[in-house]
Amino acid sequence: xxxxxxxxxxxxxxxxxxxxxxxxxxxxxxxxxxxxxxxxxxxxxxxxxxxxxxxxxxxxxxxxxxxxxxxxxxxxxxxxxxxxxxxxxxxxxxxxxxxxxxxxxxxxxxxxxxxxxxxxxxxxxxxxxxxxxxxxxxxxxxxxxxxxxxxxxxxxxxxxxxxxxxxxxxxxxxxxxxxxxxxxxxxxxxxxxxxxxxxxxxxxxxxxxxxxxxxxxxxxxxxxxxxxxxxxxxxxxxxxxxxxxxxxxxxxxxxxxxxxxxxxxxxxxxxxxxxxxxxxxxxxxxxxxxxxxxxxxxxxxxxxxxxxxxxxxxxxxxxxxxxxxxxxxxxxxxxxxxxxxxxxxxxxxxxxxxxxxxxxxxxxxxxxxxx
DNA sequence: CCCTCGATCAC
DNA sequence: CCTCATATCGAGGG
Numbered sequence: 001x002x003x004x005x006x007x008x009x010x011x012x013x014x015x016x017x018x019x020x021x022x023x024x025x026x027x028x029x030x031x032x033x034x035x036x037x038x039x040x041x042x043x044x045x046x047x048x049x050x051x052x053x054x055x056x057x058x059x060x061x062x063x064x065x066x067x068x069x070x071x072x073x074x075x076x077x078x079x080x081x082x083x084x085x086x087x088x089x090x091x092x093x094x095x096x097x098x099x100x101x102x103x104x105x106x107x108x109x110x111x112x113x114x115x116x117x118x119x120x121x122x123x124x125x126x127x128x129x130x131x132x133x134x135x136x137x138x139x140x141x142x143x144x145x146x147x148x149x150x151x152x153x154x155x156x157x158x159x160x161x162x163x164x165x166x167x168x169x170x171x172x173x174x175x176x177x178x179x180x181x182x183x184x185x186x187x188x189x190x191x192x193x194x195x196x197x198x199x200x201x202x203x204x205x206x207x208x209x210x211x212x213x214x215x216x217x218x219x220x221x222x223x224x225x226x227x228x229x230x231x232x233x234x235x236x237x238x239x240x241x242x243x244x245x246x247x248x249x250x251x252x253x254x255x256x257x258x259x260x261x262x263x264x265x266x267x268x269x270x271x272x273x274x275x276x277x278x279x280x281x282x283x284x285x286x287x288x289x290x291x292x293x294x295x296x297x298x299x300x301x302x303x304x305x306x307x308x309x310x311x312x313x314x315x316x317x318x319x320x321x322x323x324x325x326x327x328x329x330x331x332x333x334x335x336x337x338x339x340x341x342x343x344x345x346x347x348x349x350x351x352x353x354x355x356x357x358x359x360x361x362x363x364x365x366x367x368x369x370x371x
Numbered sequence: 372c373c374c375t376c377g378a379t380c381a382c
Numbered sequence: 383c384c385t386c387a388t389a390t391c392g393a394g395g396g
Contacts, residue, residue: 040385050385052382065382068384086385113382113388196390198380229392232379258387266383297374307384313375347383 007127008179011248012119012136013154013162014102016095016143017171019115021055023091024084026148035061035081039069042262047073052086056171098147105139108248116166118159120248129155129178136174157182160244163195182242187214194239201228216240253291253356258301259284260350266305268345270338277334280351281327288353294319296355298329302337305345311352312337319357326353 016022020038025031035058041049047069054063054072061079063072069083095114103109106119125131136153143149154165156177164186165175177185191213192202204227210216217240225233238244259280267273277300288295299313312333320326330351338344 042383042385044383048383048385052385066384070383088386115382196380200379231391254388256388260386262385299375303384305383309377311376315374348385350386352387 007122009157010121010125010127010129010132011156011159011162012106012121012132012139013112013156013159013166014117014119014139015152015154015166015170016098016115017150017152018053018055019095019149020053020086020091021058022149023094024087025055027090031082033057035063035076035079037063037069037072037076037081037083038086039072039083040086041069044262044264048262094147094149098143098149101142101146102139105135106248108250110248110250112251118162118248129176133174133176136176140172140174158242158244159246159248160195160239161186161242164189164193167193186240186242187212187217189213191216194236196232196235196239201232204228213240253293253358255356256352256354257284257287257291257295257356258350258352259287260301260303260348262348263346266345266347268338268343270335273334273338273346273349274331277330277349277351278327280349281330282323284351284353285321285323285326288356289321291356292359293356294321294359295326295353296357297353298326298333299352299354300330300333300337301348301350301352302334302341302344302346303348303350304341305347307347310337310341310344313352313354315355319355321359326351 021036024036024038037054037058038052039049040052049069051063051065051067051069051072053065058076058081061075063075091114099111099117102117102119106121107123108120110118112118121132121135132155136155140151140153143151150172152166152170152173154162154175156162156165157179161177161182165177168175189212191197191205191210216236221237224236227233228236261276261280263276296319297313297315299311302310314329314333
C-alpha cells in the first residue's frame with residue numbers, strides 16, 4: 001500500500017459454474033457425472049438449434065456454448081449424454097436466490113448477468129486480502145449448502161482483474177490477485193483473456209504483433225486509439241496495466257427488451273413473417289408492461305439465409321407501452337425492410353424495444369396537452 | 372445532440 | 383443451416 005493512500009480496493013467476481021447445466025443436474029441428480037447439454041431448439045427440425053451451455057463432462061468431448069446441437073450429438077454419440085431444452089424461468093429463480101445470498105457479503109453488490117456478480121469488500125476489511133479470501137470460501141460454502149451450486153471466485157483490486165481472476169481456474173475455483181502480483185499475473189496472459197477482447201479484436205491485435213498482455217502494454221495509447229478508436233483504445237491501454245476504476249454499482253433497470261425467433265422456413269413473403277412478428281411484438285410488450293415501462297423506439301431485426309444481420313428502427317412521437325402501436329410499428333418496419341432488400345430470404349426475425357423509461361405516475365402526458 | 376444502422380462482445 | 387438477449391461503440395446523416 002502506498003503511503004498516505006486509501007487501503008487497496010478489494011473486489012470479488014463470483015461466477016456460477018456451467019450454470020444452466022448445473023441447475024439441470026440438481027433437478028435430476030441421476031445426470032451427474034454424465035455429459036449434460038442445455039439446448040436452444042429453434043423448432044425448424046428436430047435437432048436444429050444451438051448449445052446454450054453444457055457441463056464439463058460434455059466439454060471434454062469438445063462441446064461448448066454456441067455450437068450446433070447436431071454437432072454436439074455427433075461429438076457425444078459414443079457417450080451417454082443428455083440433451084435438455086433450456087428452461088430459463090427456472091434458472092432465473094435459482095439465480096435470484098443465490099444473488100440474495102451474495103448481496104449481504106459486500107459493501108456494494110452488482111449483478112452482472114444471470115450467473116455472475118461483483119462484490120466490493122474494500123471498506124469492510126481494510127485492504128486485507130487474507131480476509132477477502134476467507135470470505136470467498138465462506139461464500140462458496142454457503143451457496144453450495146443452500147443451493148447445491150458450485151461457483152468460481154476471483155479476488156482482486158478491481159472489477160477487471162476480479163473477472164480475469166475468476167476466469168483463470170474453473171470450475172469450483174478461487175484465484176486471488178494481490179496488488180503486488182498484478183503485473184506478473186497479467187503479462188503472461190493471452191490478450192483474449194481481457195474482457196471485451198473477442199475474436200475480432202484479437203485478430204486485429206495479432207496483426208499488430210500482439211499476442212500477450214505484456215506485449216499489449218508496450219503499445220502507446222495513441223497507437224491503440226488510432227487502431228481501435230479513442231474509447232476501446234483507452235480501455236485496452238488501461239486493461240494491459242490492470243487498471244480499472246469502475247465502481248461496483250447496482251445496475252439500473254435494463255434499457256432494452258428484445259425478442260427474436262426463427263421462421264419455419266426462409267421466406268421473403270411478408271405474409272409468412274407477420275404472424276411470428278406479432279407474437280414477438282406481443283411478448284416483448286408484455287415484458288415491457290411487467291416492468292411498468294414505456295419505449296420510445298421500436299426496431300426490427302432480420303437475419304437472412306446467409307446469416308447476415310439487418311435492422312430497422314423508428315422512434316415514436318411519444319413513449320408507449322401499447323401493443324397495437326408497437327405491433328404496427330414492427331409491421332411497418334419489416335415491410336420497409338423487405339422493400340429495400342428485395343428478394344432477401346429471411347431466416348429469423350426479432351423485435352427490440354429501446355429508449356425505455358419508467359411509467360410511474362406520469363402516464364400519458366398527451367391527455368393534458370390536446371383538449 | 373439526436374437518430375439510424377452495423378459491428379462486436381458475451382451469454 | 384448457426385439460439386437468445388443485452389449493452390456498447392462508432393460512423394454517418396441531419
